[in-house]
Amino acid sequence: MTARLRRRIGFEIELMAPAGASRRSLADDLAARCGGRVRPVWHRDSEPSLVPGLGKFLNLTLGFAVDRPDGSPLCTLVDDITLLDGLDPRTPARPGWFRVLSDEPRLLSLLAEQCDPAGQLDTLLDTAASLWGTKPTQVGDVFRLDDPDGGTIALAAPAGSERERPCEIVTPPIAAGHDEAIEELLGPARELGFTVPSEAAVHLHFDGGPFRGPLALANVVRLFSGWREPLRALLQTNPACRRLAPLPGPLVAATAGRPGWDELSLAAKEGGLTKFLDINLTQLFAERPIRDTVEIRILPGSIDTREIVDRAALVELLLERCLVSSSMPEPESDPALAVEQLMHFAAEALARH
Numbered sequence: 001m002t003a004r005l006r007r008r009i010g011f012e013i014e015l016m017a018p019a020g021a022s023r024r025s026l027a028d029d030l031a032a033r034c035g036g037r038v039r040p041v042w043h044r045d046s047e048p049s050l051v052p053g054l055g056k057f058l059n060l061t062l063g064f065a066v067d068r069p070d071g072s073p074l075c076t077l078v079d080d081i082t083l084l085d086g087l088d089p090r091t092p093a094r095p096g097w098f099r100v101l102s103d104e105p106r107l108l109s110l111l112a113e114q115c116d117p118a119g120q121l122d123t124l125l126d127t128a129a130s131l132w133g134t135k136p137t138q139v140g141d142v143f144r145l146d147d148p149d150g151g152t153i154a155l156a157a158p159a160g161s162e163r164e165r166p167c168e169i170v171t172p173p174i175a176a177g178h179d180e181a182i183e184e185l186l187g188p189a190r191e192l193g194f195t196v197p198s199e200a201a202v203h204l205h206f207d208g209g210p211f212r213g214p215l216a217l218a219n220v221v222r223l224f225s226g227w228r229e230p231l232r233a234l235l236q237t238n239p240a241c242r243r244l245a246p247l248p249g250p251l252v253a254a255t256a257g258r259p260g261w262d263e264l265s266l267a268a269k270e271g272g273l274t275k276f277l278d279i280n281l282t283q284l285f286a287e288r289p290i291r292d293t294v295e296i297r298i299l300p301g302s303i304d305t306r307e308i309v310d311r312a313a314l315v316e317l318l319l320e321r322c323l324v325s326s327s328m329p330e331p332e333s334d335p336a337l338a339v340e341q342l343m344h345f346a347a348e349a350l351a352r353h
Contacts, residue, residue: 005313006353008173010205010293011182013308014080014301015167018193022094022164023077027064029188036074039065040117042100043078044108058108060100061159062117075185076170082242083166085198093158098124101155111154124156167194173205178312183305190303200301201241204312205293208284210323217264217284218255219322220294224279225252227331230338231298231318232278235311238300243276258327294319317346 017023027038043063063078098121102108114128125136125145132153136143143156169189174181211217224231225247237244246252248271254263268285275282280295299311322328331338 005178005309005316007316008175008207009178009312009316010173010291011169011171011308011312012203012205013169013182013186013303014083014197014200014202015169015189015194015303016083016086016197016200017165017167018195019162019165021192021194022097023079023167024062024064024164026167026169026189026192026194027066027077029192030066030074030185033188034066034068034074034184036066036068039067041065041076042112042115042117043076044112045079045081047081057101057103058105060108060112060115060117061163062097062099073172075172078168078170079163079166080168081166082199083197085240087162087165089161091160091162093160094164096120097159097164098156099159099163100124101157102153107153115156121156121158125154128154166197173207179305179309182308186303186305186308194303196301196303199238199240199242201238201244201297202299202302202308202311204296204299204315205291206296206316206319208289208292208294211294211319212261212284214259214261214264215325215327216323217261217281218259219324219328220279220281220319221247221251221255221264222328223318223322225255226328227338227342228278230331230335230342233335234339234342235298235314236300237298241298241300244297245277247271247277247279247281248273314346317349318342320349320352321345 017025031038041063042060045059045061047057047059059081061079063076065076066074068074100111100115102111111128114131115124121143125143129136129145132147134146134148136145136156141158145153147153169185171181171185211220228246248268250267250271251264251273254267265285268281273282273285275295278298280297283289283292284294296315299315302308332341
């Protein structure tokens with residue numbers, strides 16, 4: 001069964017640069033090929049904290065936006081802290097590689113506006129410091145910004161441990177010519193020696209609008225909960241991939257019968273819905289979505305365009321089944337038969353085209 005992608009889809013493809021290279025290497029190569037330019041940008045992420053009582057640190061790490069000659073985006077290349085295998089934690093930071101850490105989301109947003117990702121580590125916090133009327137202090141190779149009362153606002157530190165090598169390719173929404181658009185990025189990556197990390201995944205972003213109806217959303221929840229194992233078997237989910245988890249129980253329970261939107265929204269809140277699940281539905285419930293999409297997170301890592309687009313087409317067809325007015329049924333108890341059922345749903349959706 002083959003299908004051509006019909007929807008706008010954003011792709012996130014996790015790769016690893018070879019030793020001695022970086023995501024900047026790929027950014028420069030892509031810009032040179034299309035006659036565009038590279039812009040350093042901040043990428044936001046979080047990581048567990050070693051400080052007692054502080055659950056996590058929020059990070060700004062270096063990414064690189066690649067623009068075409070007309071200014072339109074080709075892609076952005078960013079770090080992903082879940083990619084660790086094969087990196088040497090003893091490696092010191094390369095010149096020009098640093099990160100900013102804080103513990104408060106609103107402060108991080110302010111720092112992203114005030115700190116220049118194209119700047120230098122020793123002056124990185126200066127503009128932000130002027131807002132508080134203070135100056136950063138240096139402790140070893142780390143620069144610390146405190147408020148006038150001594151409370152720490154942010155740290156700017158070298159980014160060692162080969163953190164320049166992880167490379168998540170983030171595309172803008174692609175409406176047509178998906179194969180050509182992805183190969184324009186992956187072909188150069190393969191030539192430069194980029195590989196698929198052991199923890200890698202490919203994420204797909206579909207427009208969220210069609211799934212804002214309660215029946216469509218309920219069907220999506222039923223697909224990614226009741227059919228979780230057959231779906232992961234069909235798509236060959238990477239067992240080493242981090243930040244995947246089942247949808248929360250209250251949201252799954254709320255799909256019994258024909259729930260309304262308010263019921264689903266309340267259940268999502270009660271269940272503590274996050275983005276780090278098999279499917280990221282958080283933006284559907286956000287008052288002001290940052291990225292108005294449904295994000296599928298269980299595709300395995302790959303650097304092969306055909307593999308990526310074929311799996312994306314299969315996911316698209318299964319999501320189309322969720323838009324049908326009838327409820328998603330329960331899967332067969334036999335895992336092999338359940339996978340066959342999913343293929344049947346996809347074939348039916350393809351026939352409707």
